Amino acid sequence: MASNSLLSKIATNDGHGENLAYFDGWKAYDGNPFHATQNPDGVIQMGLAENPLSLDVIEEWIKKNPKASICTPEGVAEFKNVANFQDYHGFPHFRKAIANFMSKARGGRVKFDPDRVVMAGGATGANETVMFCLADPGDAFLVPSPYYPAFYRDLGWRTGVKIVPVDCDSSNNFQVTRAALEAAYEKARNNNINIKGLIITNPSNPLGTTVDRDTLTSLVKFINDKNIHLVCDEIYAGTVFSCPKFTCVTEVLQDVKNCNRDLIHIVYSLSKDMGVPGLRIGIVYSYNDTVVNCARKMSSFGLVSSQTQHMLSAMLLDDEFVSNFLETSSKRLARRHRFFTTGLEEVGINCLKGNAGLFCWMDLRKLLKDQTFEAEMVLWRMIINKVKLNVSPGSSFRCVEPGWFRVCFANMDEHTVEVALKRIRAFVGLEGDKKSNNADHQLFVNSPRKNRRQEGLRLSFPATRRYEEVMSPRMISPHSPMPRSPLLRAS
């Protein structure tokens, strides 16, 4: 039997998106991961949007509440009901708990109906489920760029749904505009592509910003005018750490006259807001009965373990815990964000002003040799191989402007952030200045001209060097969100 001849197209095509150059950063990290004591020169992982900053709060709750576990004398009475529970509706109290948490994570400004909460296998599974429900193979969804690279896989691999990017750029801080939407929509129609909807991430991944109320309203109007769906991926809703506050799509539905709620769908997850991707909680919340009905039946393909449902029900219905957790998490994220962005600003690197998420959208345009994506790749490889930071280049998010990078700041301890900042400082040639005295440093921050000149000097030096990356076929880190594939390892 020939190796691939009897397999499906899905099993043999590149729909998983793992053959992109962007994965080199992951390989570099997996081959040589940073460790404070054992491997201090290793690559620091700044490509993984994980949020472990407040896990201690969850751990403490679990220890204090043995009744939530089915393995303890306090909780074992529930064991039989839990072990056998395989209804794809999920436990009623679990749905209630999720609705409660979703509301709290949005400042209590909106309420959710537990009967519309549908389970899916993480946000990945939730996004795919929505696509399966809304679109047929060959149909397309509008996606404002820059967008999450794995959308390619999540939205399209098995469903056959296409992505039509809506280009956004820095001229208006990457806000999506009605004009850009109209242009993308028209272009697609002229190419005979059937646009089934628009999907946005709010707060945005990779931008780390929230969509303001007016923009959100204009999006809802747009999709109503076109009679297409709106999917709001709000998996970072609870990570908003500073003003402006988050606006959930639900809040603007009343503002739009004759808004057809059947077109509105929310994707949610606990992976980012609570920092628990290991639990695999993805949620589809739709205002469309048909979609709720259909997605619920699809839950069977990515059900959450009843043991996990049971534990989370108790946890998320504990209002005191939820408020405390959200408050703590937001404070810690704000602190980390400030620490990191201030550190960058000190060396003259700016980020798009962010108020949410686990990452910043770093502007390195002035470090580019020329404003091209080739130059972006050159700079990116330098950052990975020389500075030893795995950051994600804008091109992997299909950003139309070269020179932007997504840098995650929450998935590490403070010490590692310091090391990362130190490396960046060294890279832009400030290590010496900083050592000599602080006054100079202060002066420097206020004189961007000097800054640019220095960077220019520095840049020309490493750029002429040759970097050779020899990948050793090592095991991929267990924390890598990428599936372990022999294909990756072998390359």
Place this chain on the structure above:
Amino acid sequence: MTRTRDEDRRPTSSSSGGGGAVMRVIVPLQGVVQGRGGLVLGSVIPCALFYFLQLYLKRHRSNSNPPTPPPSPDSDSDHHPAGQLVEVPVLPRSLSRSHLSPRNPGPVHVSVRANSVLKGGEPPYYVGLRKVAEDPYDELGNPDGVIQLGLDENKLALDLVRDWLLENAKDAILGGEELGISGIACYQPSDGLMELKLAVAGFMSKAIGNSVTYNPSQIVLTAGATPAIEILSFCLADSGNAFLVPAPYYPGLDRDVKWRTGVEIIPVPCRSADKFNLSITALDRAFNQAKKRGVKVRGIIISNPSNPGGSLLTRESLYNLLDFAREKNIHIISNELFAGSTYGSEEFVSMAEIVDLEDLDQNRVHIVYGISKDLSLPGFRVGAIYSFNKNVLTAAKKLTRFSSISAPSQRLLISMLSDTKFMHKFIEINRERLRGMYLRFVTGLKQLGIECTKSNGGFYCWADLSGLIRSYSEKGELELWDRLLNVGKLNVTPGSSCHCIEPGWFRFCFTTLTEKDIPVVMERIRNIAETCKSHS
């Protein structure tokens, strides 16, 4: 012929209005032409008309080129992109909803897949499950409630698992002492932790009496057996391809294999005269018929022990199947979910054992396993693909991103399955209790004059109630099912839900009962049987 061709063309008929109107012309016209000129004209004329329509529309649009033509929200379906026209006939509910609801400006179009759920009403299998959920039997709390005999889950040995947890796994909700919360909270490999693969491989082997050693690196873990089967379906077949499946087969398989993949199932009928055993002749016939229709068959899906029959495939029939698959160059998916839940005198043989000796055919064999049946933990959602085909494993691993197992359950199972002494005890006691329950249940049915096929594994028996149906047809069978459910308050699975071609067979799952429930069940069946007889 001609109609189908036109329907195929409809979605491509450009994205502008007018398509609907033209179809209204074409279809009657076609009828007229077919009446006189026959097939050729009947297809040529509409096709030509269509071609000119497209040409016209294309020109029209490029000439006028309106900058923003937002379709008016109040317009009727003619003004929507043509792709949506196709959906209108199969979208009765969505349409009517939109007309009823005042705030609804136009029909909302979901996918064909979503519409298919709404079509044709709820199948009996799901109706039954719903009825139990609404009104579950409880000896004291709700003695008139519906008794569950339709869901294959096993409660007979759950107490053993519970006791083990209580003794050994107090901290298991966290990731053990070393890992703490990060052992469950952080990203894990999506195809399952290696420690769990090791533990599952060991358990699979133990469950079938150590006749095979499973290699953990050939395992991909998924959130239950349902996604495991779907992932294999996605990997082995393209939309429009088909799998041969001996019928009767379990009711959930259609959804698992077909729904989202677009893959077809071709049931291969087995008969009571052959004790519902699979015949290669029937497989061959089905294969050739599919070929004639232009349908590409990519594999066979068997379940061993069979569900609903509870019979085991002999070594010889497994070899025959493999020969057949080799001859046709197709895959075999062997669903061995109940491998450890055998209780009869016959020996269970895993497909893995057969291909261990047949190097050449390894690439075509894929086994589905899970702990939901053999360990009675369906709630934990742990399924497994065991394949010899590297490419399938590679693709399946990537696909597990959509359905990976929740980490707390992985951690818990690692410690439980690694306790070999406990697992051994569990398997033995569970088997003993299954056997006892099976015998009691079948004896009870026999006393009512109801015969079952001989089961050797699984949680159910396959009973012949054809003597109680009024008309020897699917209708008669469903009437009896309805009476059992709504009058007798027993949720059983009718054979037609399992694609059995002979009416009157029913699947009774006995593992959710206690011994005390059996007389209640038998009494209820007796009542229904008596009313049947008195009517006929």
